[in-house]
Amino acid sequence: MDQQIRDTFRRKLPVIWIAAVVFFGGFMLQLRADVEEGWVQTNGPYGGEILTVYAAPKGVLFAGTEGAGIFRSTDRGDTWTPVNTGLHFEPGEGFTGVTALVQKGETFYAGTRRTLYASTDGGNTWHHVSNFQEYASISDIVVIGERIYVGTLNTGIWYSDDDGATWLQVNDGFGPMLIRELSSIGTTLVAGVGDRVFRKRANEAELTAVRDDFVLQQIDSFAAMEDLLYVGGHAGRGGEIFRSNDEGDSWTRITAEDMAHTVTALAAFGGTLYAGTYGSGVFRSDDSGDSWTAVNAGLTNRRVSTLLTVNEDTVFAGTLEGGIFHTMEGGDSWVEVNTGLTNTTVGELAVIGNTIYAGMGERIVHSVDDGEAWQPVKFSSMLDDYLFSTLSVLEGELYIGAIRFAPRDQRGVVGGIFRLDEENNLLDEVIVNRDLTGIQYLEIVGTTFYIGTQRDGIYKWEKDSDPWTTDLGLKGHFITALSVNAEKIYAGTDNGEIYRSENAGKSWQLVNSTDMAGSSVSGLKWIGSTLYASAWGTGVIRSVNGGDSWTPINDGLDDRTVSTMAATGTELYAGTYSKGVFRWMPDKRWWEPMGSLHLHQILSLVVLDDFLYAGTGAGGVFKIRIAE
16 A cells, blocks of 8 residues: 555544554553553554564564564564663653664664664663764664664764764765665675665775666665675555666666565575565565565565565564564465564544454454454455544444545545444445545444545435435535534534534534634534534533533643543543543543553543543553443
8 A cells, every 4th residue: 555545544633643652661660550550451452563673593583663662572473572661752752663673792773763772681671872863863774794884864874883882974974865775785885865776895985876777766675695686666656676786786677577566675585585565565586586476375464564584484574554474484374473562553443242343544453352352354355455544333333434545547535434244254345436535534323424534525325325425515624523413413624623514414604612723623522412522732622502602621631632532421531642541520620630541642442341442552452440
C-alpha cells in the first residue's frame, strides 16, 4: 500500500499521527506501578511497526520499533521483552523511532530519530553517546574495521575511531546531506543520498558520487554479496533493483517483473539474496539476482520494512504494522514471531457480547478472554489495500468502515463498508468501491448508517436498501465525529466546527462553540439529554439544549488534547494525548484521573462488563476495573 494511504488513515484525528507512546524505561518497575494504580496491559495485540532487526551472538535478537523503543529476544525470536532503560522519552510522544542497531565489540549502538545511544550490558541499559550531535536523526550505522559510521537525515555522515568518544564529519562542509542508507562492500563505504550513490574507499578521504546509470527516484536499501553491490528503491509506482560488480562504476537492472512495490530491504547470505518490498512481500534469488521467486507463504503482512538473514534459509522480516515474521525454509513458509512485542497502535475498539474487537488500521483482531489472547479477523486478499478506519455495531454484528486509494485512473479515495461474519470469522462486503473521499466515521442508529467522509461530507444508507446512499450534504468537510439523536444529526469536523441538522440532513446549522475553534473534534457523546463534545487541544464542552449553547468543562482535565471519549449509562470517560484517562464526576463538576496510564497516548475507549479498555498508540490495549 502506498505511503499516502497510511498517511490518510493517520489523518483520522491529528492525534493518531503521533506514533508512540509506551514508556518501558525501567519496564518492570513501571509495569508494577500500572498494576498498583489499576491499569493492566493486556497480552497484546502483538506486532506493530518494525524499523530494524539485528542478530547478536548466541541467538540474541534486537528489534527497533516505531514508538515502543527496543525489544530483545534471547530465544531466537520466540518471545520478546522491552529493553528501554535510559532511552529518551517524552510524555505524549513516547520513544522516537529506533532506526538502526549494531554491535562493535561488547558495545551495542542504537540510532534513533533523535540521537545515538550505546549499551555495554547487552541492552539492559542505554546511555546517550557524548560528543555526538543531539537531535541528529539517524538513518543507519555501519562498522568497518575499528571505525563506526553513522548516517543521518539532517547532518550527513559521522565517524568515530575511538568507540564513540569523539566524532568527525565525513566531507565536513559538503553540506547537510540527507543520508537514507549506509552499507559497505569490503572496506568501502557506500551511501544512498536521494537517488544517487556515493562511495568512500578506505584510502580516500572524501565521499565521491559514483555513476548513476539506473533509474531510481529514491534509494531505500543496499546489500553486498562478495564483490557485488545491490541497490533497491522505487521508481514511479514500482520497485527497482540494480547490481554492480565494480563498486558502483556501472550498474545492471535485475528487477523481478512482479516486483510492483518499493524495494525497502535487501539482505544477503552466502550466495542467496532476499528483497523485501512495501506490498509485494519477499523475493529470493539464488543466482545473484538474475532470477527471482516470490516467497510469501504465511507472510500475512507483505509490507516489509527490514530483513535479517541468519543463514541462507533463516530470515527475519520486520513489517509495517504486522511485527516480525521468521522463516527457516528460505521463505517457503513464514511464521509470525511477536509474542511479547507490544508495539501496536489500536485506533478503534468495539464490543459485542463478551468479545472485544481492536482495529489497527491494516488489520482487526478480537479477544474473547478479556485481552488474554487476540486472534486475527480473516479477510480475502482483495482487502489487502484497505485501511480499516472505524468500527460500529448493529444488532450484535460488527460493521467496519474502510478506505483505500483508487487506481490512478479514478478519482480520490475508494470507501467501503464490511460486515463481520462472526461464525466464520470473515469479512463480507456490504458496500465497496464507492468513489468517496475516505470513510472516516460510521454511526449506526436502528438500521440506518450515517457515514462521515474525509471531504465528501455525510451520507446515509438504510440497511439492505438500493440505491445504497443518500447524500446529506456538508461537502468539502472532513468529518471526524457523528452523533444522532432522534431527527437531529450532529457532525464534528477537523477544524473544530460542529454542525446540526434538525430535519434528518436536509439542511445544516453551525452550532459550534468558540471554545473549540481550530481544534479537531474527536468525540460527540450523549448522556441523557446532555451532549458532550471533545476536541484535540481544547478539552471538553457540553450542551444541555441540543447545541444552542455550550459550556466548557475542563476542571481537573490536566491534558486538554482529548483524543477519544466513551459513554456508558451515566458515566463519561475521556482519553488524552499525554495524561491518560479521566472520568467525569458530575456531582463535583470536575475530571478525576484514572490510574497511572498517563505515559500512553489514548486513542480509543470501550467498556466491557466491569472494565474500561483503552487502545493506545504503540502500546496495545490496557484495562482497568471500574466497578466492584
